Amino acid sequence: MGQKKILNISVDCVVFGFDTVTKSLNVLLIKRYLEKNNKVLVNDYVLTGYHKYEEETLDQTATRVLEELTGLKNQYKKQFKAFGDPDRLMNEKDLIWIKNEEFNLRTVTIAYYFLLKTDDIDLNKIDAKWFPVNKLPDVGFDHKKIILEAYEDLKEKCLSEPIIFKLLPDKFTINEVQDLYQSILCIEIDNRNFRRKLINKKYIIALDEKQVGVSKKPAQLYMFSKDIYDKMFQKNYLISI
Amino acid sequence: MGQKKILNISVDCVVFGFDTVTKSLNVLLIKRYLEKNNKVLVNDYVLTGYHKYEEETLDQTATRVLEELTGLKNQYKKQFKAFGDPDRLMNEKDLIWIKNEEFNLRTVTIAYYFLLKTDDIDLNKIDAKWFPVNKLPDVGFDHKKIILEAYEDLKEKCLSEPIIFKLLPDKFTINEVQDLYQSILCIEIDNRNFRRKLINKKYIIALDEKQVGVSKKPAQLYMFSKDIYDKMFQKNYLISI
DNA sequence: AAAAATAAACGTAAAAATGACGTTTATAAT
DNA sequence: ATTATAAACGTCATTTTTACGTTTATTTTT
Numbered sequence: 001m002g003q004k005k006i007l008n009i010s011v012d013c014v015v016f017g018f019d020t021v022t023k024s025l026n027v028l029l030i031k032r033y034l035e036k037n038n039k040v041l042v043n044d045y046v047l048t049g050y051h052k053y054e055e056e057t058l059d060q061t062a063t064r065v066l067e068e069l070t071g072l073k074n075q076y077k078k079q080f081k082a083f084g085d086p087d088r089l090m091n092e093k094d095l096i097w098i099k100n101e102e103f104n105l106r107t108v109t110i111a112y113y114f115l116l117k118t119d120d121i122d123l124n125k126i127d128a129k130w131f132p133v134n135k136l137p138d139v140g141f142d143h144k145k146i147i148l149e150a151y152e153d154l155k156e157k158c159l160s161e162p163i164i165f166k167l168l169p170d171k172f173t174i175n176e177v178q179d180l181y182q183s184i185l186c187i188e189i190d191n192r193n194f195r196r197k198l199i200n201k202k203y204i205i206a207l208d209e210k211q212v213g214v215s216k217k218p219a220q221l222y223m224f225s226k227d228i229y230d231k232m233f234q235k236n237y238l239i240s241i
Numbered sequence: 242m243g244q245k246k247i248l249n250i251s252v253d254c255v256v257f258g259f260d261t262v263t264k265s266l267n268v269l270l271i272k273r274y275l276e277k278n279n280k281v282l283v284n285d286y287v288l289t290g291y292h293k294y295e296e297e298t299l300d301q302t303a304t305r306v307l308e309e310l311t312g313l314k315n316q317y318k319k320q321f322k323a324f325g326d327p328d329r330l331m332n333e334k335d336l337i338w339i340k341n342e343e344f345n346l347r348t349v350t351i352a353y354y355f356l357l358k359t360d361d362i363d364l365n366k367i368d369a370k371w372f373p374v375n376k377l378p379d380v381g382f383d384h385k386k387i388i389l390e391a392y393e394d395l396k397e398k399c400l401s402e403p404i405i406f407k408l409l410p411d412k413f414t415i416n417e418v419q420d421l422y423q424s425i426l427c428i429e430i431d432n433r434n435f436r437r438k439l440i441n442k443k444y445i446i447a448l449d450e451k452q453v454g455v456s457k458k459p460a461q462l463y464m465f466s467k468d469i470y471d472k473m474f475q476k477n478y479l480i481s482i
Numbered sequence: 483a484a485a486a487a488t489a490a491a492c493g494t495a496a497a498a499a500t501g502a503c504g505t506t507t508a509t510a511a512t
Numbered sequence: 513a514t515t516a517t518a519a520a521c522g523t524c525a526t527t528t529t530t531a532c533g534t535t536t537a538t539t540t541t542t
Contacts, residue, residue, distance in 0.1 A: 006249060009325070009349050058325040058349070082323045082351045084250070084299040108250050108299070108349070110323045156401070162482045175490080185478055193530065195491075201482075216489045217538040237426055238500095240479060241403045241442075416519080434501065436520075457518045458509040479529095 005051040010106040011061040012049035012143065013077075014150040015070075017118035017130060018167040023179045025167075026118070026130035027147055030069070032140050034100060042097050044138040047146060048128070049109065062112040069126060076115045076166040080153040081146075084108035088142045097140070113150040115166035134186075158184055162203075165224040171207060173219040174198055203228040246292040251347040252302040253290035253384065254318075255391040256311075258359035258371060259408040264420045266408075267359070267371035268388055271310070273381050275341060283338050285379040288387060289369070290350065303353040310367060317356045317407040321394040322387075325349035329383045338381070354391040356407035375427075399425055403444075406465040412448060414460035415439055444469040 015028035029045035048069045052061045058079060067073055084107060089098060123129065131137055133151050136144060158164050164180055165172075178194050181187075198204050203225045211218035256269035270286035289310045293302045299320060308314055325348060330339060364370065372378055374392050377385060399405050405421055406413075419435050422428075439445050444466045452459035 006348060008247060009250065052325065052349070054348070055327050057327065058323060079322065081320060082299060084293065084351065086296050086298065107247060107295070108293070108351070110325065110349070158482075159478065159480055160397070160401075160482065164482070173490090181480060187478055190531075191490090192492080192532080196493095197480075197529090214489090215539060216487085217491090217536080219490060236481065237400065237428055238479075238481060239400055239422060239438075240477065241399075241401065241405070414519090431501070431503085432519090433503080433521080437522095438500085455518090456510060457516085458507080458520090460519060 003053040003055060006054055007051065008105045008107040009052045010049050010109045011052055011058060011065055012047045012083075012109045012111050012146060013062055013065050013069075014047060014111065014113040014147050015066065016113060016115050016133070016150075016154065016167065017121070018180050018183065019118055019130070020168075020176055020179070022132075023183055024132040025134075025151075025180075025183045027133050027136070028069075028121070028128050029131055029137070029139065030128045032097065034097060042093050042140065044093075044140045045129070045131070045136075045143075046140045047143045049106075051106065052110075058110050061110075062114075066114055069128060070116075070121050071125075072116065072120055076163065077112050078153070078157070079110060079112050081149055082108055082110050083142060083146060085142070091141075094141050109146075111146050111150065113154060115154075115163060117167065117169055119169065155184060162224060162226075162229055171209065171221040171223055173211065173221060175219060203232065244294040244296060247295055248292065249346045249348040250293045251290050251350045252293060252299060252306055253288045253324075253350045253352050253387060254303055254306050254310075255288060255352065255354040255388050256307065257354060257356050257374070257391075257395065257408065258362070259421050259424065260359055260371070261409075261417055261420070263373075264424055265373040266375075266392075266421075266424045268374050268377070269310075269362070269369050270372055270378070270380065271369045273338065275338060283334055283381070285334075285381045286370070286372070286377075286384075287381045288384045290347075292347065293351075299351050302351075303355075307355055310369060311357075311362050312366075313357065313361055317404065318353050319394070319398070320351060320353050322390055323349060323351050324383060324387060326383070332382075335382050350387075352387050352391065354395060356395075356404060358408065358410055360410065396425060403465060403467075403470055412450065412462040412464055414452065414462060416460060444473065 017026050017028065019026055028048070030048055032042055032044055032046050034042040048065055050061070050065050052058065056064070059077070062077055062079070063073065066075060066077070086107070089106065118130070133147065136147065139147065158181070164177065167180060168176055174195050175191070177198060178189055178191060182189055205223050205225050207221045207223055209221045211221065258267050258269065260267055269289070271289055273283055273285050273287050275283040289306055291302070291306050293299065297305070300318070303318055303320070304314065307316060307318070327348070330347065359371070374388065377388065380388065399422070405418065408421060409417055415436050416432070418439060419430055419432060423430055446464050446466050448462045448464055450462045452462065
């Protein structure tokens with residue numbers, strides 16, 4: 001491409017997806033492997049990320065990084081924090097890895113998280129794997145910290161904004177929404193109360209469709225209307241300290 | 242100091258203070274002035290900020306920047322966003338300014354906001370001035386954007402966390418808290434309902450003191466107990482989408 | 483074709499929180 | 513002693529939340 005990299009600034013991306021079968025909030029991680037003289041030096045997982053180019057905005061870098069990994073564009077993303085501790089890449093393992101790479105003076109990284117529909121990614125085509133956010137494997141660099149901070153931000157944000165629907169298929173059941181909230185927040189929610197609350201929202205729209213291929217009573221499908229939500233100008237300013 | 246600056250990373254600080262007299266949420270800005278041949282080239286205000294040193298964490302840079310301006314340490318701060326558009330310093334005025342300075346390749350800035358008590362700052366000692374966040378002067382660089390994004394983040398955050406007390410004196414009246422919420426959120430709140438709600442919180446503690454030197458019925462003074470608040474483990478997970 | 487199993491969906495009543503008001507009280511200034 | 517004024521208290525209707533028990537629709541099994 002011939003674009004000039006800014007060597008000590010990178011963007012790292014925490015990609016979240018929800019598995020409706022296992023009811024697990026997952027993170028997409030990339031295998032990192034290095035051996036020399038039959039000795040395994042590095043064998044773990046890391047986030048996807050790359051240097052910022054000089055002509056790019058940070059958002060563009062994040063978009064590019066996601067697209068290079070998954071092929072996906074126009075996904076929901078949020079820049080949530082910058083990480084710049086001088087020792088953030090100073091673990092023994094990471095130093096070995098960095099030595100082996102060309103340029104890796106990524107002193108400061110701007111971290112984003114993405115919310116997308118698991119089904120949109122074909123794992124066979126890419127060198128990455130989903131892991132439950134509550135059961136992460138060995139993670140390199142300071143990326144475990146980054147993942148956990150992304151997760152905290154997501155927990156906060158899903159309480160006040162309807163970003164949860166970015167993680168669900170366009171047509172979903174009430175119970176799927178409940179499962180997702182329960183997974184993210186690690187809480188139990190009463191189904192009858194949750195159901196009533198959600199169905200009463202004008203932007204939760206019942207479709208003329210039910211689940212198919214399910215081995216019990218098929219559930220009603222719903223969709224989220226961003227248009228209606230936006231029109232309602234949902235800033236309720238409830239002070240809940 | 243002889244510390245190595247990271248040239249294209251800086252930290253900028255939005256310093257918020259609340260004026261209980263004018264009931265205004267204010268931002269601390271620094272005068273920027275440059276003239277050549279009797280012609281005023283730059284005459285506006287900017288945030289306080291500086292390059293990151295290589296051995297510092299981002300938090301340390303922010304703390305240092307605030308201390309250098311105000312002498313204050315241990316103030317509440319939040320890193321809220323990084324700004325890295327390639328053209329963020331490309332206004333004509335800013336280019337003139339940058340040309341006149343030594344190193345100013347601050348491509349990416351990590352922005353923090355601070356919440357502090359206005360009275361802790363002696364304006365006579367420093368070259369800065371308070372401005373109402375809703376009535377900003379001419380602001381240089383992309384700092385107006387940064388201020389407004391800090392303000393949005395503050396609006397959000399004060400709804401779910403008791404950070405508002407960082408802006409008030411240790412001993413405050415109920416009405417001062419109300420005034421502050423009203424200023425930040427630009428809303429009117431019913432005093433009787435607000436008062437009831439706040440007084441019922443166990444971490445809002447009535448003191449054996451009243452206002453002094455006030456020309457009407459002096460109000461009861463209260464304090465916020467962070468200890469009690471933390472013990473209550475106030476995560477109520479109210480889904481309010 | 484009937485019965486069983488199961489997840490979806492509905493309902494109700496008490497408790498808590500909120501919203502919208504009117505009234506009283508304590509203090510400083512007159 | 514009186515007045516002016518901001519602080520502080522109180523009440524009732526409405527809305528929201530919490531905590532449960534019951535019914536219904538569909539698939540699978542018999």
